[in-house]
Amino acid sequence: xxxxxxxxxxxxxxxxxxxxxxxxxxxxxxxxxxxxxxxxxxxxxxxxxxxxxxxxxxxxxxxxxxxxxxxxxxxxxxxxxxxxxxxxxxxxxxxxxxxxxxxxxxxxxxxxxxxxxxxxxxxxxxxxxxxxxxxxxxxxxxxxxxxxxxxxxxxxxxxxxxxxxxxxxxxxxxxxxxxxxxxxxxxxxxxxxxxxxxxxxxxxxxxxxxxxxxxxxxxxxxxxxxxxxxxxxxxxxxxxxxxxxxxxxxxxxxxxxxxxxxxxxxxxxxxxxxxxxxxxxxxxxxxxxxxxxxxxxxxxxxxxxxxxxxxxxxxxxxxxxxxxxxxxxxxxxxxxxxxxxxxxxxxxxxxxx
Numbered sequence: 351x352x353x354x355x356x357x358x359x360x361x362x363x364x365x366x367x368x369x370x371x372x373x374x375x376x377x378x379x380x381x382x383x384x385x386x387x388x389x390x391x392x393x394x395x396x397x398x399x400x401x402x403x404x405x406x407x408x409x410x411x412x413x414x415x416x417x418x419x420x421x422x423x424x425x426x427x428x429x430x431x432x433x434x435x436x437x438x439x440x441x442x443x444x445x446x447x448x449x450x451x452x453x454x455x456x457x458x459x460x461x462x463x464x465x466x467x468x469x470x471x472x473x474x475x476x477x478x479x480x481x482x483x484x485x486x487x488x489x490x491x492x493x494x495x496x497x498x499x500x501x502x503x504x505x506x507x508x509x510x511x512x513x514x515x516x517x518x519x520x521x522x523x524x525x526x527x528x529x530x531x532x533x534x535x536x537x538x539x540x541x542x543x544x545x546x547x548x549x550x551x552x553x554x555x556x557x558x559x560x561x562x563x564x565x566x567x568x569x570x571x572x573x574x575x576x577x578x579x580x581x582x583x584x585x586x587x588x589x590x591x592x593x594x595x596x597x598x599x600x601x602x603x604x605x606x607x608x609x610x611x612x613x614x615x616x617x618x619x620x621x622x623x624x625x626x627x628x629x630x631x632x633x634x635x636x637x638x639x640x641x642x643x644x645x646x647x648x649x650x651x652x653x654x655x656x657x658x659x660x661x662x663x664x665x666x667x668x669x670x671x672x673x674x675x676x677x678x679x680x681x682x683x684x685x686x687x688x689x690x691x692x693x694x695x696x697x698x699x700x701x702x703x
Contacts, residue, residue: 354682356397357644358399360575361648363402365407371385380455386650387661395664397664398474399473404479404480404501406431413425413520419619430484430512437487440480441485444478462690465690478499479505482554483506504548505551505553506540507555515536516528520585524584526585531558532563536559549696550567551574569696570602572596572603573604575608576588582613582614582630597639600642602642603638603643605630605631605644624657631684632674642688
């Protein structure tokens with residue numbers, strides 16, 4: 351099953367290209383030489399586009415994911431990245447997305463009308479997203495610049511601390527109740543995003559930060575790539591109380607494909623059956639309703655179930671949905687319809703420059 355097209359809540363392609371791990375050219379993303387995402391795999395998997403994340407890594411520091419093979423773990427987080435370094439990397443990754451648009455491979459979309467048009471034309475529909483706001487200054491000058499370039503979604507933190515708030519560690523077992531919430535600048539950032547109609551992403555925020563966004567935001571609550579804590583008790587996952595707050599705001603959650611956040615044992619084991627993804631989808635729909643659940647793969651940034659492996663493997667997920675008894679209308683909602691619904695509510699239909 352390569353239809354309906356999938357619009358996805360998160361990928362890290364821009365980081366892979368920026369770091370040199372994947373070429374942006376015909377031998378890489380524009381052909382078949384990418385990692386989990388490239389144009390050939392997109393066509394094979396029925397991948398229509400999604401949120402393309404700008405993410406600033408720490409230089410010479412990375413998480414040791416081998417620790418996530420243990421029965422319990424708590425990975426130390428890298429230090430905060432300062433603004434000058436973060437802004438250089440963020441602008442570089444935004445530039446990569448703009449260049450890919452010039453190549454005709456994708457369209458940077460600022461409205462759901464533009465997303466639908468791009469997918470109808472066979473172009474990848476790309477939402478410029480920022481995962482962690484290290485590149486945003488307290489005066490929001492960089493936010494205004496990136497907004498003009500197409501930024502329409504922003505997560506105040508990746509798991510490490512920023513001037514705006516605190517994220518969750520990679521800790522299992524754990525809740526997300528791991529520290530203080532948004533700073534005063536963080537609350538100002540949420541209000542600025544509301545003013546611009548930029549989606550605020552709750553994924554990676556700790557519980558205190560989540561509740562601060564719920565208190566101060568007037569937009570639907572959205573976690574672009576998160577799962578249910580009741581099934582996988584990982585700090586990155588959302589409790590029932592958080593899921594109910596998202597439901598009550600008429601927001602949504604995108605299912606994260608990263609196996610450690612799918613599994614009851616929190617293990618980073620690619621030999622995770624697709625049925626575990628269906629189990630998460632069932633639970634999320636039970637808590638949120640079938641109109642508030644979608645997909646947020648984390649492709650090019652996570653270990654996913656081996657049977658899927660890359661976006662070319664997405665037909666296996668659609669087939670598993672069908673085998674579970676999901677009808678065509680529900681599969682369409684999960685694949686892209688629910689993202690269009692919540693983005694309509696957050697952005698409105700018309701393009702804004």
